[in-house]
Amino acid sequence: MAKNLSNLRAPKKANTGRKRVGRGMGSGMGKTSTRGHKGQGSRSGSSLMRGFEGGQMPLHRRLPKRGFTNIFRTEYTVINLDRIAELGVTEIAQDDYKKLGLASSKKALIKILGSGELTSAMTISAHKFSKSAVEKIEKAGGKAVVLGGEPEAAKA
Template sequence: MKLHELKYTKGSKQTPTRIGRGMASGKGKTSTRGHKGQNSRSGGGTRPGFEGGQTPLFRRLPKIGFTNINKKEYKIFNLEVLDKLKISEINHDTLFEQKVIKNKNVLIKVLGRGEITKKLNLKVNKISETAKKAIEAAGGSVEVI
């Protein structure tokens, strides 16, 4: 079989109904819209969420809360997680290469849960006091950027 010999399966292709093409088509005159009313007119119909005049759901629900557009979100790492990684230099680039973080622009914070057994060099955005003491006790260094 060649490409020019391919044919559609019988019944798979259906021609669309042509609306508003004369009375003989059976879909002429009002073009399936009926006679009068909101949806027969051009531009007719209701907005999304319209409930027939009843107070819509988005107006019945209370408006609460506030979204701070300047909020900073940190990706949190504990010492036990950093100890399992097979790298000694920990910064945004190395964590991204190890696929631990999905975005280089994410902020990193280190917390002090767990034990650290190897020497680590960190370049992070924030670090807790206990984590900093533990890393320096293990012979590593910490730089807050």
């Protein structure tokens, strides 16, 4: 059916006003003001925690806890060689990762992995390198510079 001025109408609930609670019997929401009769939800100041099940042991407490989260874990931003190769630059320093859109911040810890191939010689600075990444960078005639003063370049 074609839309024209004779059959235009507003979307559903577009014309419904706000629910005005506690304004007497004529409002259609009189007496209990949509709270029902008695019970916890009918009282003033009632607010239940998320997942409250009426006093029954809530689901998040019934299920067993598993595993362990190490709060001292160091997160590295992982970058593969093929992502770096397609940028077409000759040198990448720590500040460049953010500019090139490879890392979320300038201070992010970077680890270079050896997926992909390098065709041109590049000087790549990062906090960690995989062994295969170091081999491929040096095979292409480039240099893998470890940031943060770690002695071994290929520390995994």
